[in-house]
Amino acid sequence: MKLMASRRTVMLRALVWITAGWGVWLGPAATAATPDSPEVRAMVERGLQHLISGWKSTTHAERLGGVALVGLAAYKYEKRFGGDQAVISDLTLQALKRVMTTAHEANGLRYLDNYSLGIALVLLTEVSPAEHTGEIGLLLEELLQRQKPNGSWGYPGSPLGDTSQLQYAAFGLWAAKNSGCQVPPEVAVNLANYVMRVQDPSGCWGYQGNDPGTFTRVTQAPTRPSLGVAGLGTLYVVSDLLGLSRPGVQRQAPKGSVPAVFQPVASESHGLRNRASIANLPMSTLKQAISDGNAWFRSLPTLQTQTWQYYFLYGLERYQSFRELVEGTEEAEPRWYNDGVRLLQMLQRDTGQWDSLGSGAFAPQDTDSVVNTAFAMLFLLRSTRETIEKVVEIGRAH
Numbered sequence: 446m447k448l449m450a451s452r453r454t455v456m457l458r459a460l461v462w463i464t465a466g467w468g469v470w471l472g473p474a475a476t477a478a479t480p481d482s483p484e485v486r487a488m489v490e491r492g493l494q495h496l497i498s499g500w501k502s503t504t505h506a507e508r509l510g511g512v513a514l515v516g517l518a519a520y521k522y523e524k525r526f527g528g529d530q531a532v533i534s535d536l537t538l539q540a541l542k543r544v545m546t547t548a549h550e551a552n553g554l555r556y557l558d559n560y561s562l563g564i565a566l567v568l569l570t571e572v573s574p575a576e577h578t579g580e581i582g583l584l585l586e587e588l589l590q591r592q593k594p595n596g597s598w599g600y601p602g603s604p605l606g607d608t609s610q611l612q613y614a615a616f617g618l619w620a621a622k623n624s625g626c627q628v629p630p631e632v633a634v635n636l637a638n639y640v641m642r643v644q645d646p647s648g649c650w651g652y653q654g655n656d657p658g659t660f661t662r663v664t665q666a667p668t669r670p671s672l673g674v675a676g677l678g679t680l681y682v683v684s685d686l687l688g689l690s691r692p693g694v695q696r697q698a699p700k701g702s703v704p705a706v707f708q709p710v711a712s713e714s715h716g717l718r719n720r721a722s723i724a725n726l727p728m729s730t731l732k733q734a735i736s737d738g739n740a741w742f743r744s745l746p747t748l749q750t751q752t753w754q755y756y757f758l759y760g761l762e763r764y765q766s767f768r769e770l771v772e773g774t775e776e777a778e779p780r781w782y783n784d785g786v787r788l789l790q791m792l793q794r795d796t797g798q799w800d801s802l803g804s805g806a807f808a809p810q811d812t813d814s815v816v817n818t819a820f821a822m823l824f825l826l827r828s829t830r831e832t833i834e835k836v837v838e839i840g841r842a843h
Contacts, residue, residue, distance in 0.1 A: 477778035478786045480525060480827050485786060489825050491797035492818045493522050496536060499798070500815045509547055510561035510613075511816050513568045516540020518819040520572055521826045537572060544569060548580040554587040559598050562588050563613030570624040571832060585621045588614055589632060595656055596635030606639055606654040612675040612760065615682045622686060623836045630722035633686040637726055640679050641734045648741030650676030660730050670750045671757035677738035678764030680731065684771045687723055690837075691773030739768075748784050754792075755799055755820035758785055759828075766829035770837065782827070789821050 478485050500515045519536035533541075544565045547553040554562070566584045569577045591598055591614070597606025598614040615636060622628040643654030644662055650672045651665025684690065742764075750757050761781065769775045793799055799821045800814035823829075 478783050479778060480825060482786075484790070485825050486526065488786075488789060488793055489522055489822050491793065492799070492822045492825075493519065493797075495797035495818050496815060496822075500536065508561055509543060509557055510564045511813070511819075512540045512543050513561065513564040514816060514819040514823075517564070517568050517571065517828070518822040518826075520568075521823065521828050521831065525826060525831070533572065540568060541572060541577075544584075545577065545580050548583045554583060557587070559588075559591065559607075559610040560613045562591075563615075563617035566617035567620045567832075570620040574624040581621060581624060581626065584617070585626050585628075588617055588621075589629075592632060592635070596637075596639035597654065599653070606643065606656065608640075608643070608650045608652060608654060608672045608675050608679075611636065611640070612679045612682075612763075615679045615686075616763065619682050619686055620832075628686065630687060631725075633683045634722045634726045637680060637683040637687075637731065640676055640683070641727075641730055644676060644734055644737070648737035648739075649673040660727070669752055670745060671753045671760055673738065673741055674757065674760040674764040677735065677742065678760060678767055680735055680738065681764065681767035681771050684731070684735075685767060687726070689723075690771045748781070748788050755817040755824075758789070758824040759820040761785070762824045762827060763829040766827070766833055769830065770833050785824055789825065793821075 480486075480489075496515050496519060500512075516537040516539065519534040519540075523534050523537070547557070547565075557565075562584055566581065566588070569581050569584070574581060588598075591601075593599060593604065593606060595604070595606060598611040599605050599607035600610075618628050618632065639654070639656065640650075641660055642656050642658070643665060644650055645665040645668050646662045647668065649665070649668040649670075651668050652672055655663055655665050657663045748758070748761070762785075765779065765781060789799065797818070798814040799817045
């Protein structure tokens with residue numbers, strides 16, 4: 446009965462929101478929120494309790510990516526709110542153990558999906574890269590081997606690129622490089638060129654890319670918000686991978702980073718290779734693709750999506766965080782974040798989790814409450830921005 450009451454509460458909140466004309470996006474701005482706001486912290490703490498109680502029963506518990514997401518969300522919570530007494534939670538430790546075990550199993554990495562590879566790399570490089578140089582190297586090697594001839598990542602045995610998957614490959618590459626690993630520049634250039642070729646005329650992206658082989662755009666289908674922020678976010682990630690961020694952005698060695706012995710030594714030949722690779726990246730096309738993608742995002746009437754609501758929000762936070770990095774700008778209380786906070790306030794159950802209402806306009810695919818809750822927590826905590834801030838110092842114009 447309590448669960449039914451909880452569901453009824455969320456549905457009533459959503460009904461009020463819907464009948465109000467999508468006020469989460471178009472209505473008057475509420476009090477600005479940040480990850481440290483009391484109401485945001487309360488939401489995250491309730492979400493964490495759901496992760497603790499329910500993560501082993503999730504349908505994604507058998508997938509390394511689901512476990513890594515839960516571990517990452519728990520770690521981000523402890524890091525932000527644990528203060529000087531912050532500890533690595535049991536959830537994070539279990540996730541790390543699972544990643545390390547998989548990395549060293551015979552064929553353990555071979556059968557992983559690309560989502561899991563990317564998120565596992567992010568987890569290792571985020572929590573304790575200096576202790577896991579071997580595993581990071583193994584994961585990166587596997588990821589690099591999977592890049593398709595067209596520059597993308599996707600399902601094995603298929604020539605098609607997958608926008609949903611390649612965003613996590615790109616994020617994993619970025620995490621590895623910023624922990625001291627070498628990522629060949631041509632890998633990033635080939636990925637960027639592919640993503641630009643499969644951009645829809647609307648500025649959005651589709652699921653399995655319809656690659657025309659040129660930069661003349663053709664229709665992509667299906668397009669949806671989660672794929673739009675995936676494609677656009679990937680272009681920003683790759684831009685930073687290639688050193689195209691705004692002048693003044695400086696790298697710094699984060700606490701607990703990979704030892705110097707593991708870091709590549711800059712050389713003249715490496716610099717020449719990087720410049721030669723970037724020469725194959727049409728800068729005007731990249732600039733236009735990003736501009737059109739941002740225009741597409743601004744045209745969205747609401748942050749509510751028809752499919753994959755929480756997956757979309759985490760992708761949105763990643764896209765906006767890398768946009769801040771590459772463009773050298775940062776908005777303290779961005780509208781998109783506050784709109785997302787209000788949306789998540791309405792959708793969170795009394796029991797702490799976020800999951801689908803299972804009917805109406807909300808995504809019936811969002812059935813795994815533990816994974817959804819991890820996505821929501823990572824959005825609320827501005828997870829990607831915090832990761833970036835640990836690695837780079839953003840120069841700002843005054």
